[in-house]
Amino acid sequence: MFEASVYSERRTRLAHSVGKGTILFLGSGELPMNYPDNWYPFRQDSSFLYYWGHSTANLAALIDVDEGRHILFADDPTISSIIWSGPQPTAAALANSVGADHAQPYSKLPVMLAQCVASGRRVHFEPPYRQDTERKLAELLHLRPGSASLHASRDLVRAIIAQRSVKEAREIQEIERALAVSYDMHVAAMQRARPGQYEREIAGYVEGIAIAGGGRLAFPCIFSKRGNVLHNHTYANRLEAGDLVVHDSGAASSMHYASDITRTIPVSGTFSTQQRAIYERVLRAQLRSIEAIKPGTPFKQVHLLAARTLTSGLMEIGLMRGDVDEAVAEGAHALFFPHGLGHMMGLDVHDLEGLGEDLVGYDETAKRSSQFGLAYLRLGKALAPGYVLTVEPGCYFIEALMDEWQAEGRHQAFINYQALRAWRGLGGVRIEDDVLVTGHGVRILGKPIPKTVQEVEAACAA
Ligand SMILES: [Mn+2]
Numbered sequence: 232m233f234e235a236s237v238y239s240e241r242r243t244r245l246a247h248s249v250g251k252g253t254i255l256f257l258g259s260g261e262l263p264m265n266y267p268d269n270w271y272p273f274r275q276d277s278s279f280l281y282y283w284g285h286s287t288a289n290l291a292a293l294i295d296v297d298e299g300r301h302i303l304f305a306d307d308p309t310i311s312s313i314i315w316s317g318p319q320p321t322a323a324a325l326a327n328s329v330g331a332d333h334a335q336p337y338s339k340l341p342v343m344l345a346q347c348v349a350s351g352r353r354v355h356f357e358p359p360y361r362q363d364t365e366r367k368l369a370e371l372l373h374l375r376p377g378s379a380s381l382h383a384s385r386d387l388v389r390a391i392i393a394q395r396s397v398k399e400a401r402e403i404q405e406i407e408r409a410l411a412v413s414y415d416m417h418v419a420a421m422q423r424a425r426p427g428q429y430e431r432e433i434a435g436y437v438e439g440i441a442i443a444g445g446g447r448l449a450f451p452c453i454f455s456k457r458g459n460v461l462h463n464h465t466y467a468n469r470l471e472a473g474d475l476v477v478h479d480s481g482a483a484s485s486m487h488y489a490s491d492i493t494r495t496i497p498v499s500g501t502f503s504t505q506q507r508a509i510y511e512r513v514l515r516a517q518l519r520s521i522e523a524i525k526p527g528t529p530f531k532q533v534h535l536l537a538a539r540t541l542t543s544g545l546m547e548i549g550l551m552r553g554d555v556d557e558a559v560a561e562g563a564h565a566l567f568f569p570h571g572l573g574h575m576m577g578l579d580v581h582d583l584e585g586l587g588e589d590l591v592g593y594d595e596t597a598k599r600s601s602q603f604g605l606a607y608l609r610l611g612k613a614l615a616p617g618y619v620l621t622v623e624p625g626c627y628f629i630e631a632l633m634d635e636w637q638a639e640g641r642h643q644a645f646i647n648y649q650a651l652r653a654w655r656g657l658g659g660v661r662i663e664d665d666v667l668v669t670g671h672g673v674r675i676l677g678k679p680i681p682k683t684v685q686e687v688e689a690a691c692a693a
Contacts, residue, residue: 232284232328232486233401239301239330241394242282246296248390252353253297255344255371256283257364258290272447276364277578277585278357280487281395284329287319291340292331297352303331304340344371355384357391360585388586395583396575396591397617402488403667403676406576406619409490410665410677412444412482417494417680420454420478421690424470424496430454431466433478441482449489449580452480458495458659459627461570474498475506475658477625481580481665489580491621492680493663500691505657507684509626512544513660514682516624520572521666524614524622524673531597531611534572537624538564545626550654553645563645565604566636569629573621574609576665581609582619614668619676623663628654 246254258279261270275286283292283303291304305322313319326334335343347354354372358380359365368379398406416437423433434454441448455463456470458477470476475497481490495510497503502510520537524530542564545551550567551558558564575582575591583591588609593599597611610620633655635641637648665676681690 235328235330237399237401238282238284242294242301242330243299245282245390245394246294246299248393249296249355249384249386251296252355253344253347254294254387255354255356255368256292256294257356257359257367258283258285258292259288259361260363260367261288262361262363275487277487277583278391278395280578283331285325286487287325289337290325291337293340293343300333301331302326302343303329303334304337305334306337341371348372353384355387356382357388357586358383388590392583392586392591395577397615398577398619398667399617402577403619405484405486405488406490406665407677409444409446409449409482409484409488410492412441412446412484413480413490413492414678414680415444416440416480416482417478417492418690418693420476420480421494421496421681421687422693424476424478424498424691425500426470426472426474426498428470429466430456430468430470430476434466437478437480441480444482445485446483446487449481449483449491452478453493454478454480456498456658458661459629461627461659470498472499473503475502475660477659477661479661479663487578489576489578489582490665490677491576491580491623491663492665493623493625493661494680494682494687495660495662496687496691501688502684505654506660508548509654509657509660510662510684512541512547513624513626513662514684515544516540517622517662517664520622520624521664521673521675524666524668525671526616526668527613529597529611529613530573530592530620531600531605531608533622534605534608534611535559537572537622538568541568541624541626549647549650551645552647558642558645561642561645562602562604563642565602566632566642566646567626567628568624569604569607569627569632570625571605571608571610573623573663576619576621584609616668616670618668619665620668621663621665623661625659625661627659628657629659630655 293302303326308319322334456474479493516537519540538559543555592610594612596613667674
């Protein structure tokens with residue numbers, strides 16, 4: 232954890248932005264997986280982590296904005312919880328270590344909330360994304376079951392997004408700690424992906440590195456030779472010579488900051504001519520996009536630059552044709568690159584997305600498009616110093632999509648369906664790094680992970 236003043240200063244700033252009323256934070260509880268006492272791995276709510284630090288279940292907290300009081304609700308450990316889970320801090324110690332004014336037993340929370348409501352003060356809370364939190368909110372605030380999201384505070388949501396989007400130096404350090412582990416995960420995967428190995432063997436090894444690094448995976452790993460299935464979470468395939476594997480994984484730091492890296496690995500250890508042709512074009516799109524990042528530039532513009540770079544690359548090898556700008560304006564490139572260029576990253580791998588994807592990624596500087604492909608762009612708005620985001624262009628050969636578009640004769644002016652036949656089965660290529668928007672431009676975070684054709688092949692050979 233950071234020192235106590237970090238949390239109390241963050242809360243003071245938040246209270247100032249929200250202005251008046253009471254801000255309620257509900258920490259996460261344990262969630263049963265298959266019977267009551269067998270739980271999913273615990274993950275604290277990210278705003279709770281940001282403002283109150285503690286990663287223990289069943290905590291809640293209030294900021295009384297009007298009185299300037301910060302109260303943590305927690306129960307002292309019972310003897311049975313100590314028997315099963317070991318020594319634990321008292322509620323007072325928990326409150327003290329995050330600079331709260333005092334601790335109250337959890338049972339006092341409904342009483343204090345009732346007082347706020349009775350005195351006509353607004354209780355601000357974030358929209359819940361878990362059913363248990365939603366139910367608890369409804370109970371505490373006497374809301375109709377299922378309606379808590381409708382009563383969530385826009386003022387609070389906006390204030391949290393504004394604050395958490397701009398990363399502090401200490402947060403960048405945490406993200407780079409996570410990236411140091413991701414470096415090991417990705418280099419190890421390059422060294423181990425060999426013909427005869429199963430995807431699950433590498434995926435399991437990679438997850439082990441994340442755990443050994445002191446955290447966990449920031450999200451379920453993708454390790455698949457069917458990289459053209461964008462969120463492929465199965466690891467059943469046997470790797471064969473000539474396969475191309477998309478490996479998208481990232482460690483979380485011990486303080487739960489995410490990292491999110493993708494590399495594409497040739498199982499043979501060297502790229503085939505076709506694989507290399509696609510790989511180099513995706514890499515060019517990724518490098519140009521990163522170069523274009525600076526404060527004030529809408530990320531939607533950077534996404535479109537990536538799309539144009541990829542499109543002109545695909546024109547070089549005869550898969551696309553016509554005018555690059557027109558092809559991208561019409562959305563023809565989305566056959567190959569149907570997803571967005573990147574997203575915010577922080578405590579959440581898709582940072583803050585629980586507060587509303589459009590509220591995080593869009594504003595008056597960029598509206599979400601409804602065009603196929605561009606519509607999936609999670610971040611479109613102008614970038615600001617302190618933002619951390621991913622840059623992850625890709626190129627995929629998605630059989631069902633190619634068949635559907637060809638049958639419809641879609642974008643025939645820009646796509647050479649005839650030539651495309653020879654590329655079926657290549658799978659996909661994605662290359663992803665995490666970057667920080669600085670005062671003037673951009674910095675790629677973490678130690679450089681092998682990325683050029685030469686670097687990846689050298690890492691595979693090691
Ligand atoms: Mn990502």
